[in-house]
Amino acid sequence: MGTTGSTQDKILLERLRDALLSKDRQSVAEVKHIVESKEELSKRINPIITAHMKELEENFPAPYIEVVQKIVDQRMRQKQDELINILYPRLGLLIRKYINNEFRLLRERLDQVLKESYSYLRFWKRKTADEIIIDLRPSIVEEVYIISHESGLLLGSASSTETADKDMIAGMLTAIKAFVEDAFKRTDEELRGIQYGNYEIMVHNFFNYYIALAIAGTISEQERDELAEKILAFAARELNHDLQQPEPAFYAHMQKELDAYFIKPYKALPQ
Amino acid sequence: MISKKVVITGHFGVGKTSLFNRFITNTFNEKYLTTIGVRVDKKSVIVNGEEISLIIWDLAGEVSQEKVPRSYFLGASAIIYVFDLSRPATFSRLEDDLVYINSVLPNVLIRKVGNKKDLVSDQTLKDIRAQTQPHFFTSARTGENVEELFEGIARKLLRPFSNPE
Ligand SMILES: Nc1nc2c(ncn2[C@@H]2O[C@H](COP(=O)(O)OP(=O)(O)OP(=O)(O)O)[C@@H](O)[C@H]2O)c(=O)[nH]1
Numbered sequence: 001m002g003t004t005g006s007t008q009d010k011i012l013l014e015r016l017r018d019a020l021l022s023k024d025r026q027s028v029a030e031v032k033h034i035v036e037s038k039e040e041l042s043k044r045i046n047p048i049i050t051a052h053m054k055e056l057e058e059n060f061p062a063p064y065i066e067v068v069q070k071i072v073d074q075r076m077r078q079k080q081d082e083l084i085n086i087l088y089p090r091l092g093l094l095i096r097k098y099i100n101n102e103f104r105l106l107r108e109r110l111d112q113v114l115k116e117s118y119s120y121l122r123f124w125k126r127k128t129a130d131e132i133i134i135d136l137r138p139s140i141v142e143e144v145y146i147i148s149h150e151s152g153l154l155l156g157s158a159s160s161t162e163t164a165d166k167d168m169i170a171g172m173l174t175a176i177k178a179f180v181e182d183a184f185k186r187t188d189e190e191l192r193g194i195q196y197g198n199y200e201i202m203v204h205n206f207f208n209y210y211i212a213l214a215i216a217g218t219i220s221e222q223e224r225d226e227l228a229e230k231i232l233a234f235a236a237r238e239l240n241h242d243l244q245q246p247e248p249a250f251y252a253h254m255q256k257e258l259d260a261y262f263i264k265p266y267k268a269l270p271q
Numbered sequence: 272m273i274s275k276k277v278v279i280t281g282h283f284g285v286g287k288t289s290l291f292n293r294f295i296t297n298t299f300n301e302k303y304l305t306t307i308g309v310r311v312d313k314k315s316v317i318v319n320g321e322e323i324s325l326i327i328w329d330l331a332g333e334v335s336q337e338k339v340p341r342s343y344f345l346g347a348s349a350i351i352y353v354f355d356l357s358r359p360a361t362f363s364r365l366e367d368d369l370v371y372i373n374s375v376l377p378n379v380l381i382r383k384v385g386n387k388k389d390l391v392s393d394q395t396l397k398d399i400r401a402q403t404q405p406h407f408f409t410s411a412r413t414g415e416n417v418e419e420l421f422e423g424i425a426r427k428l429l430r431p432f433s434n435p436e
C-alpha cells in the first residue's frame with residue numbers, strides 16, 4: 001500500500017481515537033482547569049476542609065484534650081505561687097475598692113437621713129472624730145516587715161529607729177499569729193493586728209507572706225484605710241514574683257522601697 | 272546571709288529551753304521555768320567560712336507531737352527532737368512522734384537528741400542508744416555536745432549533700 005495507505009491509516013486511527021476518547025479528553029480538560037485555577041480549586045476543597053474542621057471542633061479527640069490539659073495543669077502548678085502572689089494583692093484592691101464604694105454610698109444615704117431628721121441641728125460639727133484624733137497625736141509607722149507565713153523568716157524590713165533583733169521579732173510575731181489562729185481554730189480567719197497600750201501592730205495577710213506594720217500612737221480609721229491600701233499597692237508592685245528563695249540583693253531593695261513607702265511619709269512632725 | 276528555721280520540740284521538762292539557752296547565751300539555769308507557747312531567738316554559725324543564721328523556735332513541751340500546733344513546724348528546715356535520758360516516758364513515743372513530724376514536714380532534717388546525759392550511767396546510755404538510735408547525747412548542764420548538735424545542723428543545711436549521716 002505504500003505511503004498513501006499509511007497516511008490513510010493514520011487519519012483513520014485519529015478518527016477512531018476521537019470517537020473513542022472524546023469524552024475522556026473533555027474530562028481531562030475540565031480537571032486541568034480545576035486544578036490550575038485557584039478559584040475553582042478552593043471552591044471544591046474548602047467545603048471539605050471546613051467539614052473536617054467542624055468535625056474536629058465538635059469531637060476534639062479525647063486523648064489530645066488530656067495531653068493539653070496535663071500541660072496546662074503542670075504549668076499552672078509550677079507557676080501557682082507566682083500567680084497567686086500576683087493575683088492576691090490585685091484581688092484585695094478590687095474588693096477594697098468595692099467595699100469602700102459601698103461604704104461611701106451608705107455614708108451618703110446616712111448623711112441624707114440625718115440631715116432630714118435633724119434639720120433643726122444647725123451647728124453640725126464639721127470636724128469628724130477622726131480628724132480630731134489626728135490633730136491630737138501624730139502617728140508613726142515605726143517598723144515594717146515582710147514575713148514568710150510558714151517559716152516566719154524575714155523577707156524584708158525597714159524601721160525608723162534602731163530596734164531589737166528583726167529576725168526574732170519576725171519569728172515571734174509569726175508564732176503569736178499561728179498560736180492565735182490555731183487557738184480559735186478559724187482556718188478562714190487570720191490575725192489582723194495586735195494592740196498593746198499606745199502601740200499597735202497591723203497585720204496584712206497575703207498568700208505565702210504577710211506584711212506587718214508597727215505603729216506608735218493612735219491611728220484613725222481613715223489612716224488605717226490609707227495604710228491598708230498602700231500595703232496592697234506595695235505588694236502588687238514589689239512582691240509579684242516567687243519569694244521562696246530571695247537573692248541577697250532583694251533584702252536591700254526591699255528595705256529601700258519599704259522605707260520610701262511606709263517610714264518616710266509617716267514621720268512625726270516636730271512638736 | 273541565709274536564714275533557716277530550726278524547731279526544738281519534745282516532751283515537757285526534757286531540757287529544750289536549756290539547750291536553747293546553752294547554745295545562744297552559753298548559760299544554764301537549774302530552775303525549771305516551763306515554756307509557754309514559743310520562744311524564738313537566733314544565732315549565726317560559721318561553717319567553713321560560710322555564715323548561716325539559725326532562727327530557733329523553742330516550743331512548749333507536749334506529751335504527743337500531734338498536740339503541737341502544726342503551723343509551728345511549717346517552714347522549718349530542721350527539727351530537734353529532745354528527750355530526757357533520765358525519764359523513759361519522754362522517749363516512749365519517739366517513733367510515733369517522728370512519723371507524725373515527717374508527715375507534716377516530709378524530708379525535713381531531724382535530730383534525735385537524748386539530753387541530761389550528766390544524770391545517767393554509761394550502762395543506761397548504752398541501753399538507750401540501742402533502743403532509740405539518737406544522733407546525740409547532750410547535757411545542757413555541762414554543755415557537752417550542744418555546740419556540736421547545732422553546728423552539725425548548720426553544716427547540713429548549708430551543704431545538704433556533703434557528708435552522709
Ligand atoms: N541535770 C540536768 N538538768 C537539766 C539539763 N537540761 C535541763 N535540765 C533541767 O531540766 C529542767 C527542765 O528544763 P527546761 O529546759 O526548762 O525543759 P523544757 O524542755 O524547755 O520544758 P518545757 O518548756 O516545759 O517543755 C530544768 O530544771 C533544767 O535545769 C541537763 O542537761 N542536765
Ligand SMILES: [Mg+2]
Pocket residue numbers: 287288289304305306329330331332
Ligand atoms: Mg522550755
